[in-house]
Amino acid sequence: MKKIIAINASPRTSWNTGTLIREAAKGAESEGAEVKVYDLYQSEKFTGCISCFGCKLPEHQGVCVCKDGLTPILDDIRSADGLIIGTPNYLGDVSAGFRALYERLIFQSLTYKTEPRSYNERRVPVLFIMTSNAAEDFYAQIGYGALTVI
Ligand SMILES: Cc1cc2nc3c(=O)[nH]c(=O)nc-3n(C[C@H](O)[C@H](O)[C@H](O)COP(=O)(O)O)c2cc1C
Structure with a gap:
């Protein structure tokens, strides 16, 4: 599923x-998907990226090490x-909450190398x-019309 x-x-x-x-979400469910809905602003307190660079350490590659209300959401997206x-x-x-999630979600994946550029092994399709x-x-x-964030 x-x-x-x-x-x-x-x-x-x-x-x-x-x-x-x-x-x-209902549309995806009607096609047989399992959908988990989050209301971002109901999460525990969270911040945008704090530039700690922990996600670039060999033991964390691609995984944000900042622990707060976004952690379960980031974990869920990683396996979605x-x-x-x-x-x-x-x-x-976008809203400030969206921007915080966006920073944390995207920055963790950047290797800061030319090749590979991303720690992600697969792409996750997004409906924005x-x-x-x-x-x-x-x-x-x-x-x-020119507003694009992803
Ligand atoms: C702080 C704030 C800024 C907004 N700025 C804009 C804007 O620049 N352009 C626009 O079309 N609507 C703007 N809106 C209206 C909202 O984008 C719109 O009502 C939106 O559908 C609200 O979503 P929600 O019902 O899920 O909260 C703004 C609303 C707020 C509260």
């Missing part, structure tokens, strides 16, 4: 982002077959969802 991790990176658990995350992650648009960007309340015709004016 495929294991999917779904993360709502909005502080509001059941509003726009949370609703879409849960609908996407797919990741669904959603954030509200906050000031034209961003909700916002700007009118659609406003998107082009302020360049949301």
